[in-house]
Amino acid sequence: MFEPFTDQSLFVSSPSAPAAGGGALPLWNPPPEEALPCADPHLFPLKRRRSLPVRVGAVKIGGGAPVAVQSMCNTYTWDVEATLAQIGRLQEAGCEIVRVAVPDERSAQGLKEIRKRTDAPLVADIHFDHRLALLAAEAGVDCLRINPGNINGEERVSEVVAAAKDRGIPIRVGVNAGSLEKHLLDRFGGATAEAMVESGLRHVAMLERRGFYDTKISLKASDVTRTVQAYRLMARRVEYPLHLGITESGSLQTGSVKSSVGLGILLSEGIGDTIRVSLAADPVEEVRVAYEILKSLRLRQRGVNVVACPSCGRVQIDVDKLTLEVEKELAHITAPITVAVMGCEVNGPGEAREADIGVAGGHKRALIFMKGEKKGLVDYAQIKRHLVEQVEALAAEWSRTGGRRGGNGEGRS
Numbered sequence: 001m002f003e004p005f006t007d008q009s010l011f012v013s014s015p016s017a018p019a020a021g022g023g024a025l026p027l028w029n030p031p032p033e034e035a036l037p038c039a040d041p042h043l044f045p046l047k048r049r050r051s052l053p054v055r056v057g058a059v060k061i062g063g064g065a066p067v068a069v070q071s072m073c074n075t076y077t078w079d080v081e082a083t084l085a086q087i088g089r090l091q092e093a094g095c096e097i098v099r100v101a102v103p104d105e106r107s108a109q110g111l112k113e114i115r116k117r118t119d120a121p122l123v124a125d126i127h128f129d130h131r132l133a134l135l136a137a138e139a140g141v142d143c144l145r146i147n148p149g150n151i152n153g154e155e156r157v158s159e160v161v162a163a164a165k166d167r168g169i170p171i172r173v174g175v176n177a178g179s180l181e182k183h184l185l186d187r188f189g190g191a192t193a194e195a196m197v198e199s200g201l202r203h204v205a206m207l208e209r210r211g212f213y214d215t216k217i218s219l220k221a222s223d224v225t226r227t228v229q230a231y232r233l234m235a236r237r238v239e240y241p242l243h244l245g246i247t248e249s250g251s252l253q254t255g256s257v258k259s260s261v262g263l264g265i266l267l268s269e270g271i272g273d274t275i276r277v278s279l280a281a282d283p284v285e286e287v288r289v290a291y292e293i294l295k296s297l298r299l300r301q302r303g304v305n306v307v308a309c310p311s312c313g314r315v316q317i318d319v320d321k322l323t324l325e326v327e328k329e330l331a332h333i334t335a336p337i338t339v340a341v342m343g344c345e346v347n348g349p350g351e352a353r354e355a356d357i358g359v360a361g362g363h364k365r366a367l368i369f370m371k372g373e374k375k376g377l378v379d380y381a382q383i384k385r386h387l388v389e390q391v392e393a394l395a396a397e398w399s400r401t402g403g404r405r406g407g408n409g410e411g412r413s
Protein backbone atom coordinates (compact mmCIF):
# COMPACT_ATOMS: atom_id res chain seq x y z
CA MET A 1 0.00 0.00 0.00
CA PHE A 2 2.76 2.46 0.82
CA GLU A 3 5.63 3.60 -1.30
CA PRO A 4 8.93 2.91 0.47
CA PHE A 5 10.65 5.98 1.86
CA THR A 6 13.85 6.96 0.18
CA ASP A 7 14.78 9.60 2.71
CA GLN A 8 16.16 7.64 5.67
CA SER A 9 16.96 10.83 7.55
CA LEU A 10 13.27 11.07 8.30
CA PHE A 11 13.67 8.39 10.89
CA VAL A 12 16.96 9.19 12.53
CA SER A 13 15.75 11.22 15.45
CA SER A 14 12.71 9.12 16.30
CA PRO A 15 14.29 6.16 18.10
CA SER A 16 15.88 8.33 20.75
CA ALA A 17 12.61 10.04 21.53
CA PRO A 18 10.38 8.47 24.16
CA ALA A 19 7.01 7.53 22.79
CA ALA A 20 3.58 8.72 23.76
CA GLY A 21 2.62 7.03 27.01
CA GLY A 22 6.23 6.05 27.66
CA GLY A 23 6.47 2.89 25.54
CA ALA A 24 7.76 2.27 22.05
CA LEU A 25 5.43 3.59 19.37
CA PRO A 26 4.09 0.71 17.36
CA LEU A 27 4.31 0.90 13.62
CA TRP A 28 0.86 0.44 12.25
CA ASN A 29 0.87 -2.77 10.32
CA PRO A 30 -0.89 -1.96 7.08
CA PRO A 31 -3.29 -4.52 5.68
CA PRO A 32 -2.57 -6.12 2.31
CA GLU A 33 -2.37 -3.61 -0.49
CA GLU A 34 -5.76 -2.36 -1.42
CA ALA A 35 -6.58 0.10 -4.13
CA LEU A 36 -9.34 2.50 -3.26
CA PRO A 37 -11.09 4.29 -6.07
CA CYS A 38 -10.17 7.67 -7.47
CA ALA A 39 -12.38 9.37 -9.99
CA ASP A 40 -10.77 7.89 -13.06
CA PRO A 41 -8.63 4.85 -12.26
CA HIS A 42 -7.93 4.21 -15.93
CA LEU A 43 -6.34 7.56 -16.53
CA PHE A 44 -4.62 7.88 -13.17
CA PRO A 45 -4.22 4.65 -11.23
CA LEU A 46 -3.76 6.36 -7.88
CA LYS A 47 -3.93 4.13 -4.82
CA ARG A 48 -5.15 5.72 -1.65
CA ARG A 49 -3.93 4.89 1.82
CA ARG A 50 -6.55 2.95 3.67
CA SER A 51 -7.90 4.77 6.69
CA LEU A 52 -10.61 4.34 9.27
CA PRO A 53 -13.81 6.25 8.52
CA VAL A 54 -15.12 9.04 10.69
CA ARG A 55 -18.24 11.11 10.11
CA VAL A 56 -18.53 14.86 10.36
CA GLY A 57 -22.28 15.31 10.14
CA ALA A 58 -23.34 13.70 6.88
CA VAL A 59 -19.82 13.72 5.44
CA LYS A 60 -17.76 10.56 5.63
CA ILE A 61 -14.03 11.10 5.91
CA GLY A 62 -11.61 8.26 5.29
CA GLY A 63 -12.59 4.66 4.68
CA GLY A 64 -12.42 5.16 0.92
CA ALA A 65 -14.74 8.18 0.81
CA PRO A 66 -13.97 10.95 -1.70
CA VAL A 67 -11.49 13.49 -0.32
CA ALA A 68 -13.70 16.04 1.47
CA VAL A 69 -13.24 19.77 1.01
CA GLN A 70 -13.35 22.04 4.01
CA SER A 71 -12.72 25.64 4.91
CA MET A 72 -12.85 27.92 7.92
CA CYS A 73 -14.90 31.05 8.48
CA ASN A 74 -12.95 34.24 9.05
CA THR A 75 -15.88 35.97 10.68
CA TYR A 76 -16.29 36.33 14.43
CA THR A 77 -18.44 33.43 15.54
CA TRP A 78 -20.39 35.66 17.91
CA ASP A 79 -21.45 37.60 14.81
CA VAL A 80 -24.10 35.08 13.90
CA GLU A 81 -25.47 36.80 10.80
CA ALA A 82 -22.05 37.38 9.22
CA THR A 83 -20.97 33.82 9.98
CA LEU A 84 -24.15 32.31 8.59
CA ALA A 85 -23.82 34.40 5.44
CA GLN A 86 -20.28 33.18 4.95
CA ILE A 87 -21.26 29.57 5.61
CA GLY A 88 -23.91 29.95 2.92
CA ARG A 89 -21.36 31.24 0.41
CA LEU A 90 -18.96 28.45 1.30
CA GLN A 91 -21.64 25.81 0.78
CA GLU A 92 -22.59 27.34 -2.55
CA ALA A 93 -18.96 27.02 -3.62
CA GLY A 94 -19.01 23.33 -2.69
CA CYS A 95 -17.51 23.43 0.80
CA GLU A 96 -18.52 20.24 2.59
CA ILE A 97 -17.35 20.96 6.13
CA VAL A 98 -17.08 24.37 7.78
CA ARG A 99 -14.88 25.15 10.77
CA VAL A 100 -15.51 28.07 13.08
CA ALA A 101 -13.32 29.43 15.84
CA VAL A 102 -14.63 29.30 19.39
CA PRO A 103 -12.18 31.38 21.43
CA ASP A 104 -14.61 32.50 24.16
CA GLU A 105 -18.04 32.00 25.66
CA ARG A 106 -19.61 34.68 23.50
CA SER A 107 -18.55 32.71 20.41
CA ALA A 108 -19.90 29.51 21.94
CA GLN A 109 -23.27 31.22 22.38
CA GLY A 110 -23.13 32.38 18.76
CA LEU A 111 -22.34 28.83 17.70
CA LYS A 112 -25.52 27.61 19.37
CA GLU A 113 -27.60 29.95 17.23
CA ILE A 114 -25.59 29.15 14.09
CA ARG A 115 -26.16 25.44 14.63
CA LYS A 116 -29.92 25.98 14.68
CA ARG A 117 -29.86 27.83 11.38
CA THR A 118 -27.53 25.84 9.14
CA ASP A 119 -27.28 22.23 8.09
CA ALA A 120 -23.58 22.59 7.21
CA PRO A 121 -21.35 20.07 8.99
CA LEU A 122 -19.68 22.24 11.64
CA VAL A 123 -16.32 21.86 13.35
CA ALA A 124 -15.65 23.90 16.48
CA ASP A 125 -12.04 25.02 16.73
CA ILE A 126 -11.01 25.22 20.37
CA HIS A 127 -7.75 25.75 22.18
CA PHE A 128 -6.92 25.29 25.83
CA ASP A 129 -10.36 25.82 27.41
CA HIS A 130 -12.16 22.51 27.75
CA ARG A 131 -15.36 24.24 28.87
CA LEU A 132 -15.71 25.72 25.39
CA ALA A 133 -15.45 22.23 23.92
CA LEU A 134 -18.25 21.09 26.23
CA LEU A 135 -20.39 24.07 25.20
CA ALA A 136 -19.71 23.41 21.51
CA ALA A 137 -20.64 19.75 21.86
CA GLU A 138 -23.81 20.78 23.65
CA ALA A 139 -24.58 23.26 20.85
CA GLY A 140 -24.62 20.32 18.44
CA VAL A 141 -21.45 20.70 16.39
CA ASP A 142 -20.34 17.75 14.27
CA CYS A 143 -16.68 17.67 15.28
CA LEU A 144 -14.33 19.18 17.84
CA ARG A 145 -10.87 20.34 16.91
CA ILE A 146 -9.02 20.32 20.21
CA ASN A 147 -5.72 18.91 21.38
CA PRO A 148 -6.28 16.96 24.59
CA GLY A 149 -2.71 17.56 25.72
CA ASN A 150 -3.34 21.29 25.84
CA ILE A 151 -6.35 21.42 28.13
CA ASN A 152 -4.50 20.98 31.35
CA GLY A 153 -5.55 17.90 33.22
CA GLU A 154 -6.64 14.31 32.79
CA GLU A 155 -10.04 15.02 34.32
CA ARG A 156 -10.78 17.67 31.71
CA VAL A 157 -9.73 15.40 28.89
CA SER A 158 -12.09 12.75 30.21
CA GLU A 159 -14.95 15.26 30.28
CA VAL A 160 -14.37 16.30 26.66
CA VAL A 161 -14.05 12.70 25.51
CA ALA A 162 -17.25 11.77 27.34
CA ALA A 163 -19.10 14.66 25.65
CA ALA A 164 -17.80 13.62 22.21
CA LYS A 165 -18.72 9.99 22.84
CA ASP A 166 -22.20 10.90 24.06
CA ARG A 167 -22.90 12.86 20.92
CA GLY A 168 -21.07 10.55 18.55
CA ILE A 169 -18.82 13.26 17.19
CA PRO A 170 -15.17 12.92 16.22
CA ILE A 171 -12.22 14.89 17.54
CA ARG A 172 -9.55 16.30 15.27
CA VAL A 173 -6.11 16.36 16.81
CA GLY A 174 -4.60 19.36 15.07
CA VAL A 175 -0.85 19.70 15.43
CA ASN A 176 0.63 22.99 14.33
CA ALA A 177 4.40 23.42 14.03
CA GLY A 178 4.09 26.92 15.48
CA SER A 179 2.67 25.74 18.80
CA LEU A 180 4.48 22.53 19.65
CA GLU A 181 5.06 21.58 23.26
CA LYS A 182 8.31 23.00 24.63
CA HIS A 183 9.65 19.66 25.80
CA LEU A 184 9.30 18.32 22.26
CA LEU A 185 11.04 21.35 20.79
CA ASP A 186 13.91 20.75 23.22
CA ARG A 187 14.07 17.05 22.55
CA PHE A 188 13.93 17.24 18.78
CA GLY A 189 15.93 20.46 18.45
CA GLY A 190 13.03 22.44 17.01
CA ALA A 191 9.68 21.97 15.31
CA THR A 192 10.80 19.10 13.12
CA ALA A 193 8.48 16.74 11.29
CA GLU A 194 9.31 14.07 13.87
CA ALA A 195 8.42 16.42 16.72
CA MET A 196 5.09 17.17 15.06
CA VAL A 197 4.33 13.46 14.68
CA GLU A 198 5.34 12.78 18.27
CA SER A 199 3.03 15.55 19.45
CA GLY A 200 0.14 14.16 17.42
CA LEU A 201 0.69 10.65 18.72
CA ARG A 202 0.76 11.88 22.29
CA HIS A 203 -2.60 13.61 21.88
CA VAL A 204 -4.04 10.56 20.13
CA ALA A 205 -2.79 8.28 22.90
CA MET A 206 -4.66 10.37 25.47
CA LEU A 207 -7.86 9.73 23.55
CA GLU A 208 -7.12 6.03 23.06
CA ARG A 209 -6.51 5.55 26.77
CA ARG A 210 -10.13 6.57 27.21
CA GLY A 211 -11.36 4.19 24.55
CA PHE A 212 -11.88 6.96 21.99
CA TYR A 213 -10.95 6.18 18.40
CA ASP A 214 -13.24 8.54 16.47
CA THR A 215 -10.23 10.64 15.61
CA LYS A 216 -8.68 12.41 12.66
CA ILE A 217 -5.31 14.08 12.61
CA SER A 218 -3.68 17.09 11.00
CA LEU A 219 -0.02 18.07 11.11
CA LYS A 220 0.44 21.51 9.68
CA ALA A 221 3.52 23.61 9.11
CA SER A 222 3.83 26.68 6.93
CA ASP A 223 6.44 25.07 4.70
CA VAL A 224 5.82 22.29 2.27
CA THR A 225 8.74 19.94 2.94
CA ARG A 226 8.21 19.66 6.68
CA THR A 227 4.48 19.20 6.28
CA VAL A 228 4.95 16.48 3.68
CA GLN A 229 7.49 14.69 5.87
CA ALA A 230 5.23 14.85 8.90
CA TYR A 231 2.22 13.41 7.08
CA ARG A 232 4.27 10.66 5.47
CA LEU A 233 5.57 9.62 8.88
CA MET A 234 2.15 9.75 10.50
CA ALA A 235 0.59 7.80 7.65
CA ARG A 236 2.86 4.90 8.56
CA ARG A 237 2.09 5.09 12.25
CA VAL A 238 -1.68 5.17 12.44
CA GLU A 239 -4.78 4.20 10.53
CA TYR A 240 -6.73 7.34 11.43
CA PRO A 241 -7.90 9.57 8.59
CA LEU A 242 -5.69 12.55 7.84
CA HIS A 243 -6.78 16.14 7.35
CA LEU A 244 -4.25 17.82 5.06
CA GLY A 245 -3.23 21.45 4.98
CA ILE A 246 -0.29 23.79 4.68
CA THR A 247 -0.96 26.31 7.40
CA GLU A 248 -0.60 30.06 6.98
CA SER A 249 0.47 29.39 3.43
CA GLY A 250 0.06 32.95 2.22
CA SER A 251 -2.01 35.04 -0.15
CA LEU A 252 -4.30 33.72 -2.85
CA GLN A 253 -1.45 33.29 -5.29
CA THR A 254 1.46 32.16 -3.12
CA GLY A 255 -0.75 30.13 -0.81
CA SER A 256 -2.41 28.36 -3.71
CA VAL A 257 0.95 27.37 -5.15
CA LYS A 258 2.32 26.13 -1.81
CA SER A 259 -0.87 24.24 -1.02
CA SER A 260 -1.02 22.72 -4.49
CA VAL A 261 2.55 21.47 -4.24
CA GLY A 262 2.27 20.14 -0.68
CA LEU A 263 -1.19 18.65 -0.89
CA GLY A 264 -0.52 17.46 -4.43
CA ILE A 265 2.53 15.47 -3.34
CA LEU A 266 0.66 13.81 -0.49
CA LEU A 267 -2.53 13.15 -2.39
CA SER A 268 -0.60 11.68 -5.29
CA GLU A 269 0.95 9.24 -2.78
CA GLY A 270 -2.55 8.32 -1.64
CA ILE A 271 -2.27 10.22 1.66
CA GLY A 272 -5.10 12.48 2.77
CA ASP A 273 -8.81 12.14 3.45
CA THR A 274 -9.91 15.75 3.72
CA ILE A 275 -8.20 18.99 2.76
CA ARG A 276 -8.24 22.61 3.73
CA VAL A 277 -6.36 25.17 1.70
CA SER A 278 -5.40 27.98 4.10
CA LEU A 279 -5.28 31.34 2.36
CA ALA A 280 -5.11 34.93 3.49
CA ALA A 281 -8.13 35.56 1.28
CA ASP A 282 -11.88 35.07 1.09
CA PRO A 283 -12.43 31.47 2.31
CA VAL A 284 -14.54 30.82 -0.80
CA GLU A 285 -11.24 30.98 -2.70
CA GLU A 286 -9.95 28.18 -0.46
CA VAL A 287 -12.76 25.97 -1.67
CA ARG A 288 -12.14 26.82 -5.32
CA VAL A 289 -8.43 26.08 -5.01
CA ALA A 290 -9.13 22.84 -3.13
CA TYR A 291 -11.29 21.59 -5.96
CA GLU A 292 -8.72 22.58 -8.54
CA ILE A 293 -6.13 20.49 -6.66
CA LEU A 294 -8.46 17.52 -6.45
CA LYS A 295 -9.57 17.89 -10.06
CA SER A 296 -6.01 18.02 -11.29
CA LEU A 297 -5.37 14.62 -9.67
CA ARG A 298 -8.75 13.31 -10.82
CA LEU A 299 -9.76 12.70 -7.21
CA ARG A 300 -12.89 14.84 -7.52
CA GLN A 301 -14.57 16.24 -10.58
CA ARG A 302 -16.73 19.09 -9.41
CA GLY A 303 -17.37 21.90 -11.85
CA VAL A 304 -15.98 23.03 -15.15
CA ASN A 305 -12.42 22.10 -15.96
CA VAL A 306 -11.06 24.75 -18.32
CA VAL A 307 -8.15 23.81 -20.57
CA ALA A 308 -6.64 26.90 -22.18
CA CYS A 309 -3.52 27.42 -24.25
CA PRO A 310 -1.05 30.05 -23.06
CA SER A 311 -1.28 31.67 -26.55
CA CYS A 312 1.71 32.70 -28.65
CA GLY A 313 2.54 34.49 -31.87
CA ARG A 314 0.07 32.31 -33.76
CA VAL A 315 -2.94 33.20 -31.66
CA GLN A 316 -6.11 34.15 -33.52
CA ILE A 317 -8.45 34.93 -30.61
CA ASP A 318 -8.02 36.65 -27.24
CA VAL A 319 -7.51 33.46 -25.24
CA ASP A 320 -6.72 35.17 -21.91
CA LYS A 321 -9.84 37.31 -21.91
CA LEU A 322 -12.09 34.57 -23.21
CA THR A 323 -10.81 32.04 -20.65
CA LEU A 324 -11.36 34.40 -17.72
CA GLU A 325 -14.83 35.30 -18.91
CA VAL A 326 -15.82 31.70 -19.51
CA GLU A 327 -14.49 30.63 -16.08
CA LYS A 328 -16.41 33.42 -14.40
CA GLU A 329 -19.67 32.79 -16.21
CA LEU A 330 -19.50 29.06 -15.57
CA ALA A 331 -18.46 29.23 -11.90
CA HIS A 332 -21.95 28.13 -10.82
CA ILE A 333 -21.81 24.87 -12.80
CA THR A 334 -21.21 21.78 -10.65
CA ALA A 335 -21.30 19.20 -13.44
CA PRO A 336 -17.89 17.83 -14.43
CA ILE A 337 -17.45 19.34 -17.88
CA THR A 338 -14.20 20.04 -19.70
CA VAL A 339 -14.00 23.15 -21.85
CA ALA A 340 -10.99 23.86 -24.10
CA VAL A 341 -10.11 27.37 -25.22
CA MET A 342 -7.34 27.18 -27.82
CA GLY A 343 -5.82 30.04 -29.75
CA CYS A 344 -5.19 28.60 -33.19
CA GLU A 345 -5.30 25.60 -35.43
CA VAL A 346 -1.94 24.12 -34.35
CA ASN A 347 -2.80 22.40 -31.04
CA GLY A 348 -6.29 23.78 -30.96
CA PRO A 349 -8.24 21.06 -32.73
CA GLY A 350 -6.48 18.29 -30.80
CA GLU A 351 -7.29 19.69 -27.35
CA ALA A 352 -10.69 20.96 -28.38
CA ARG A 353 -11.60 17.54 -29.69
CA GLU A 354 -10.79 15.87 -26.34
CA ALA A 355 -12.90 18.27 -24.33
CA ASP A 356 -16.65 18.10 -23.90
CA ILE A 357 -16.80 21.44 -25.64
CA GLY A 358 -13.86 23.12 -27.33
CA VAL A 359 -13.02 26.09 -29.42
CA ALA A 360 -10.00 26.55 -31.69
CA GLY A 361 -9.31 30.04 -32.97
CA GLY A 362 -9.19 30.80 -36.68
CA HIS A 363 -9.18 33.98 -38.74
CA LYS A 364 -12.05 36.08 -37.37
CA ARG A 365 -13.93 32.89 -36.57
CA ALA A 366 -13.47 29.83 -34.40
CA LEU A 367 -14.08 26.16 -34.90
CA ILE A 368 -16.36 24.56 -32.31
CA PHE A 369 -16.01 20.95 -31.19
CA MET A 370 -18.47 18.97 -29.10
CA LYS A 371 -17.61 15.54 -27.72
CA GLY A 372 -14.88 15.16 -30.27
CA GLU A 373 -16.84 16.25 -33.33
CA LYS A 374 -16.54 19.43 -35.37
CA LYS A 375 -19.75 21.34 -35.03
CA GLY A 376 -19.00 24.36 -37.19
CA LEU A 377 -17.69 27.89 -37.18
CA VAL A 378 -18.83 30.82 -35.08
CA ASP A 379 -17.96 34.47 -35.35
CA TYR A 380 -15.47 35.84 -32.86
CA ALA A 381 -18.09 37.94 -31.08
CA GLN A 382 -20.29 34.89 -30.51
CA ILE A 383 -17.71 32.47 -29.07
CA LYS A 384 -18.29 33.17 -25.39
CA ARG A 385 -22.08 33.11 -25.63
CA HIS A 386 -21.91 29.91 -27.61
CA LEU A 387 -19.61 28.14 -25.15
CA VAL A 388 -21.62 29.22 -22.12
CA GLU A 389 -24.92 28.14 -23.64
CA GLN A 390 -23.57 24.77 -24.67
CA VAL A 391 -21.99 24.08 -21.28
CA GLU A 392 -25.21 25.04 -19.51
CA ALA A 393 -27.13 22.65 -21.77
CA LEU A 394 -24.68 19.83 -21.02
CA ALA A 395 -24.87 20.58 -17.30
CA ALA A 396 -28.66 20.43 -17.42
CA GLU A 397 -28.47 17.05 -19.16
CA TRP A 398 -25.97 15.87 -16.55
CA SER A 399 -28.40 16.79 -13.77
CA ARG A 400 -31.38 15.29 -15.56
CA THR A 401 -29.66 11.96 -16.08
CA GLY A 402 -28.22 11.79 -12.57
CA GLY A 403 -24.69 12.29 -13.89
CA ARG A 404 -24.80 9.53 -16.49
CA ARG A 405 -24.72 11.85 -19.46
CA GLY A 406 -23.58 15.37 -20.09
CA GLY A 407 -20.15 15.85 -18.57
CA ASN A 408 -16.95 13.85 -18.69
CA GLY A 409 -16.95 12.72 -15.10
CA GLU A 410 -18.08 9.67 -13.28
CA GLY A 411 -21.25 11.28 -12.08
CA ARG A 412 -19.99 12.34 -8.65
CA SER A 413 -19.02 15.83 -7.75
Ligand code: SF4
Binding pocket: 309, 310, 311, 312, 313, 314, 315, 316, 342, 343, 344, 345, 346, 347, 348
Ligand atom coordinates in the same frame (compact mmCIF):
# COMPACT_ATOMS: atom_id res chain seq x y z
S1 SF4 B 1 -2.79 26.62 -29.54
FE1 SF4 B 1 -1.90 27.97 -31.11
S2 SF4 B 1 -1.98 29.99 -30.14
FE2 SF4 B 1 -2.23 28.53 -28.50
S3 SF4 B 1 -0.14 28.24 -27.74
FE3 SF4 B 1 -0.57 26.60 -29.20
S4 SF4 B 1 0.26 27.37 -31.14
FE4 SF4 B 1 0.06 29.16 -29.78
